Amino acid sequence: MSAQPPLLETRALAVRIAGKTVCTDLDFTVAAGERLAILGRNGAGKTTLLTTLAGLRPAAAGQILVGGHGYGELGPRGAARQRGWLAQHREDAFGATALEIALTGRHPHLGRWQWESADDADIARAALAAVGLKGFEARDVLTLSGGERQRLAMATLLAQAPQLYLLDEPIAHLDLNHQIALLELFARAAAEGAGVVMSLHDPGLALRYADRALLLYGDGRAELGPADEILTAERLSALYQHPLVAIDVDGRRCFIPC
Structure with missing residues (x-):
């Protein structure tokens, strides 16, 4: 092997x-x-x-x-399944709930026209809990502190599961x-x-x-x-x-x- x-x-x-x-x-x-x-x-x-x-x-x-593969070979979706990226700076121009943000981490695992499943939502909720944001699922991201927003970014990355x-x-x-x-x-x-x-x-x-x-x-x-x-x-x-x-x-x- x-x-x-x-x-x-x-x-x-x-x-x-x-x-x-x-x-x-x-x-x-x-x-x-x-x-x-x-x-x-x-x-x-x-x-x-x-x-x-x-x-x-x-x-x-x-x-x-x-x-073992270059990024050109992997393509954007394949790369996102392999590696997760946490940027130093981020901006949230539009309101969304913490759960909706965390669920975006599941998008590399979905088909083009596929909606998030109940399993995807469970993964996102578990990721929020892992970073200490259990109970924040319905909070608008624009109401979060800088530290809470940082932890939400971490939860999104965990939901991506690279x-x-x-x-x-x-x-x-x-x-x-x-x-x-x-x-x-x-x-x-x-x-x-x-x-x-x-x-x-x-x-x-x-x-x-x-x-x-x-x-x-x-x-x-x-x-x-x-x-x-x-x-x-x-x-x-x-x-x-x-x-x-x-x-x-x-x-x-x-x-x-x-």
Whole structure:
């Protein structure tokens, strides 16, 4: 029996935007059950890299394969069944209920003229409950706070049920309680066989919730390796251009600015 291809693979990937190089010759894979954190200063290119990995903008060079296939081969619907994308910013121009928004995550699994079924509604309700929004089904999205809207976006992604999650600052706008709850949620998704790629600002949380880390320095340089090896005070001080020290608390490493 042949081995399954990685959920995500890059080959000699180069990403550029507005004349700025984000990365060159970047090779990595994300297999089922793996979690990769992307870290870097503001403007280093984390969002640009993630949108490229999601197939939403072209790479300058190289290949991106999702489940062994390029985005052109998968097509929009096939890609949406394979990978889920959480953008950093979103706007809701029109009112809709939280359940209606969560149900849009099921659309890649429906035929062109097919309506959502009772099973789809159950999946959407379960996703809302998973992010702490049980009882919000009838709430208008325009009445939700920023943090509640962020969790609704997560619920929509969970209802989509992709194999690969690409998350751009997934815990932005959330209080600490919900940050940890959602990182635990995606840790469980990985334990069940999903792949997770996420940009994070807190290196301590990246160390806790990622198997590997990718550091983007903003000048085309990138470093990739096991999180517990690459997330050091020395590297992070160079990455953020500010001195940090590492402290251990109950066996967990944290980083604080000097």
